[in-house]
Amino acid sequence: MISIRDVSTVFTTAGTDFTAVDHVSLEIPRGSIQGIIGFSGAGKSTLLRNINLLERPTSGRVSVDGTDLTALGDEELRRARHQIGMIFQHFNLLNNRTAQQNVELSLKFAGVEKKERRRRAKEALAIVDIADKADSYPARLSGGQKQRVAIARALATEPKVLLCDEPTSAVDPRTTASVLQYISDINAQLGITTVIVTHEMNVVKAIADNVAILEEGRLVERFDLAELDRPGFRPATEIGRYLISDDITLDRAARATKELSHA
Numbered sequence: 001m002i003s004i005r006d007v008s009t010v011f012t013t014a015g016t017d018f019t020a021v022d023h024v025s026l027e028i029p030r031g032s033i034q035g036i037i038g039f040s041g042a043g044k045s046t047l048l049r050n051i052n053l054l055e056r057p058t059s060g061r062v063s064v065d066g067t068d069l070t071a072l073g074d075e076e077l078r079r080a081r082h083q084i085g086m087i088f089q090h091f092n093l094l095n096n097r098t099a100q101q102n103v104e105l106s107l108k109f110a111g112v113e114k115k116e117r118r119r120r121a122k123e124a125l126a127i128v129d130i131a132d133k134a135d136s137y138p139a140r141l142s143g144g145q146k147q148r149v150a151i152a153r154a155l156a157t158e159p160k161v162l163l164c165d166e167p168t169s170a171v172d173p174r175t176t177a178s179v180l181q182y183i184s185d186i187n188a189q190l191g192i193t194t195v196i197v198t199h200e201m202n203v204v205k206a207i208a209d210n211v212a213i214l215e216e217g218r219l220v221e222r223f224d225l226a227e228l229d230r231p232g233f234r235p236a237t238e239i240g241r242y243l244i245s246d247d248i249t250l251d252r253a254a255r256a257t258k259e260l261s262h263a
């Protein structure tokens, strides 16, 4: 279980403070898929990065399976981070390494010995059906294939948690469906608690159990997605209500709102 307790993140630029995440508390049940949505700049990525302390919160606590990450020293935190895999919108693969080498590198950082690294990297690539591209460099892979390699890299260290930052924003709709299928299969088969930040409503609806809505750094609404099927259920926020309309991205929603207000 992931426990985010009263987390705030303040950035200071040229002497001015900006609160990107504002006193957010959120409990994410073990093995669930938590969606985080909100308009651009709402603080979604920052909150996600707060979970593995890639961005250390200014205040508040983050625990994963009972371990308070915010209380750990550098070495302990480095070890704890191997329990938390992460994938990104632009894949973040090293271009001068093959798919296999990209996955092996994360195992090397986790202290896994060489022969074992090879075996586990192959296994992780096979989970996302990309073992045949093990010797390919990222430039030779499609966006969807790159994201699958990135998922394999995240999985190789056998994490308890998978953090996904806009994992399908850079791929076409068909590839989106396949990437989401892999993420949801992995969640079901390996029981990995998954947190997914997206501005694509159809992505949240396709995959998440719960959704948390951020506005200007604050958690403004949270509900179980099964609620959407309950007659009479009406989300309290505008963004929550966008979940009822099909196939909309918040970019498009934001543009439409802007156009309406300028009309």
Ligand SMILES: Nc1ncnc2c1ncn2[C@@H]1O[C@H](COP(=O)(O)OP(=O)(O)OP(=O)(O)O)[C@@H](O)[C@H]1O
Binding pocket: 011, 012, 013, 018, 020, 038, 039, 040, 041, 042, 043, 044, 045, 046, 047, 199
């Ligand atoms: N390192 C930083 N220094 C200063 N400001 C930052 C930093 N990182 C993020 N911000 C600001 O914090 C706010 C929240 O950013 P964040 O990337 O978390 O939002 P987001 O909801 O993920 O947006 P998007 O959907 O556009 O990616 C933004 O206004 C952003 O400019």
